[in-house]
Amino acid sequence: MEWLWELGIVVVSALQSLGGWLETPMQFFSFLGSEEFFLLVLPILYWSVNADVGLRVGVILLLSGALNDALKLAFHGPRPYWYSPAVKALSAETSFGVPSGHAQIAAGVWGMLAALLNRAWVWGLAIFIIFMIGLSRLYLGVHFPHDVLLGWLVGGFVLWGLLRAWDRVAAWVKGQSLGRQVGLAFGFSILLLLGSAVPYLALQSWDFPAAWITNATAGGVEELPHPITLNGILTTSGTLFGLFAGLAWMNTQGGFSAQGTVNQRALRYIVGVLGVGVLWFGLGAIFPRGDELLPYILRFVRYSLVGLWVSAGAPWLFIKLKLAHGLQI
Numbered sequence: 001m002e003w004l005w006e007l008g009i010v011v012v013s014a015l016q017s018l019g020g021w022l023e024t025p026m027q028f029f030s031f032l033g034s035e036e037f038f039l040l041v042l043p044i045l046y047w048s049v050n051a052d053v054g055l056r057v058g059v060i061l062l063l064s065g066a067l068n069d070a071l072k073l074a075f076h077g078p079r080p081y082w083y084s085p086a087v088k089a090l091s092a093e094t095s096f097g098v099p100s101g102h103a104q105i106a107a108g109v110w111g112m113l114a115a116l117l118n119r120a121w122v123w124g125l126a127i128f129i130i131f132m133i134g135l136s137r138l139y140l141g142v143h144f145p146h147d148v149l150l151g152w153l154v155g156g157f158v159l160w161g162l163l164r165a166w167d168r169v170a171a172w173v174k175g176q177s178l179g180r181q182v183g184l185a186f187g188f189s190i191l192l193l194l195g196s197a198v199p200y201l202a203l204q205s206w207d208f209p210a211a212w213i214t215n216a217t218a219g220g221v222e223e224l225p226h227p228i229t230l231n232g233i234l235t236t237s238g239t240l241f242g243l244f245a246g247l248a249w250m251n252t253q254g255g256f257s258a259q260g261t262v263n264q265r266a267l268r269y270i271v272g273v274l275g276v277g278v279l280w281f282g283l284g285a286i287f288p289r290g291d292e293l294l295p296y297i298l299r300f301v302r303y304s305l306v307g308l309w310v311s312a313g314a315p316w317l318f319i320k321l322k323l324a325h326g327l328q329i
Helices: 002-016 020-031 035-049 051-075 102-118 120-139 145-174 176-206 210-218 231-252 260-288 292-321
Strands: none
Touching: 002 120, 002 145, 002 260, 035 051, 035 102, 051 102, 051 145, 051 176, 051 231, 102 120, 102 145, 120 145, 120 210, 145 176, 176 231, 231 292, 260 292
16 A cells, blocks of 8 residues: 555645645635534524435435544555655644545535536536545645545445435335334444444554654644544434434424524524534533543433434424424425
8 A cells, every 4th residue: 555655645745835825725625525514504404494405415424424434444544644744734633544534525415415406507516616625635635645536436425325215215214103213213323333343443453653643743733643433433323313313203293394584594593503512512521531431422422412403402492482383304
């Protein structure tokens, strides 16, 4: 693999040599492919624009994130600035590099939005954004070209699979009882968790190259590599479980519609985000952190509650406050 890394260093160094004026726009495009950006947009889509679109975007975001966590642990490849001091660390990441999560999630989420809107100009815009997100990760020194290419490939595959299977799977799941739907959601989340747990356990006897830490430290980044962890998959699998379980319950109550006045939609977002803040930051401040069993369990619980709030808790409250009305989606 070293020849591939060396070739990547040449490409990344060439991009960075174009000048520092590119850093701000590249940081912007990188943000458009981040989980933080989509987690900001997802509640707006689900609560205030279109619940079905929001759900599909949320599912592909979380599925891509879970698959990316597993593949990163399986390949356990370095970041360019870990591998070579010739690369400037214009951003910092603690996880392994391959495949690129930004590229993978961008291909899936922006591709899903383009497929749902199905307009030529939307497809053109989505492809441009997806390309620029991948390019930005190279310029910032956090990914090799093969990381980005594999990310695009995996993200496209997840998108293709969801577009083909969504209607059939959704119809079958809705035909099950509430208890069975919740059980299926939990089982699926555990299956995703196991997908990362296997390579995680295999890496317990692997020696992390000391040079990668040395180079990252020399780059002056605030966050040093800490890639052998289950925190990422616990976040995505827990959120997905809560999202699906909440959706199953909400549908028994008549479902949720994102229709309404501009004021209603704006108030929903404000109230909903406050709830997310209480669960995310509040429980995050109380629950212990670390790579031990108890913090792992509590992290899964915490993010399950966040997902439950997004799909059921907040919509139920909106209806009670007369900010929305029920409608099966």
